[in-house]
């Protein structure tokens with residue numbers, strides 16, 4: 001089976017390619033996966049001709065699409081870029097997938113919700129994004145046809161790329177002073193290495209519709225940072241809680257105060273849920289510090 005993965009050098013894209021490599025190892029080459037991981041340099045999804053050319057040439061059976069402009073605050077000012085990559089780029093892929101009969105699996109975000117619910121968000125709750133990033137990703141969801149898979153995840157960390165776990169480790173290393181993290185935004189940290197196998201399972205099964213896929217265990221950024229500090233053997237007492245209103249300077253993009261995603265659809269189909277985030281955070285800290 002031939003599979004095309006976009007944004008293959010990103011946090012999630014690189015783990016998807018690595019997971020296919022693991023699945024291929026030891027397999028008969030006639031039954032394995034022929035995986036083409038296209039990096040941003042190799043495929044700009046905002047370029048319609050390039051998207052159609054690669055899809056026509058490779059004729060993949062499945063396309064997994066984690067590529068996105070993910071700099072949430074930068075999206076507030078680079079609005080055209082946000083929509084041209086996250087919305088229009090996704091529409092190009094939907095169109096191209098349709099032309100060769102490929103199944104498309106799109107990665108989306110908890111930021112499609114406004115965060116005002118007092119319980120975890122289920123797949124069928126109404127989105128109401130509060131940021132340009134969230135609006136552009138929701139527009140991407142809406143550019144897909146009904147047969148596509150949409151995987152919404154949240155608060156992603158991985159070995160590659162920039163993420164909050166790496167930021168915490170860097171800040172702990174840089175100074176001895178207090179580190180302040182917000183204690184009033186609630187979400188589920190997720191790990192690229194845990195996400196990849198489930199994304200692949202959903203894509204290969206051609207399961208249609210929205211799936212919330214996160215590691216288990218809601219938390220706040222403050223608790224996340226303090227836990228990461230403990231795992232790193234640093235003085236966790238340096239991590240102090242603040243409110244979003246106390247952040248200086250205030251972040252340009254509004255974040256949902258609650259973006260805990262209930263993995264209801266995953267549970268419904270009987271697929272294993274991802275492990276507790278603390279387990280995977282401990283593992284990633286060991287890897288990065290090791």
Ligand SMILES: NC(=O)c1ccc[n+]([C@@H]2O[C@H](COP(=O)([O-])OP(=O)(O)OC[C@H]3O[C@@H](n4cnc5c(N)ncnc54)[C@H](OP(=O)(O)O)[C@@H]3O)[C@@H](O)[C@H]2O)c1
Pocket residue numbers: 006007008009010011012013039040041043044045046065066067068069070085089107108109110137152153154155156157161162
């Ligand atoms: N990170 C999170 O916390 C988070 C949370 C919820 C949902 N998600 C979603 O999950 C998916 C994967 O996120 P991630 O954390 O892996 O993001 P990431 O590390 O930023 O990876 C995204 C990749 O897309 C590439 N890209 C950007 N513009 C592109 C374009 N025009 N054409 C092709 N590739 C392009 C980036 O390349 P460059 O770096 O070279 O631009 C990067 O390699 C995204 O769809 C994101 O919206 C992420």
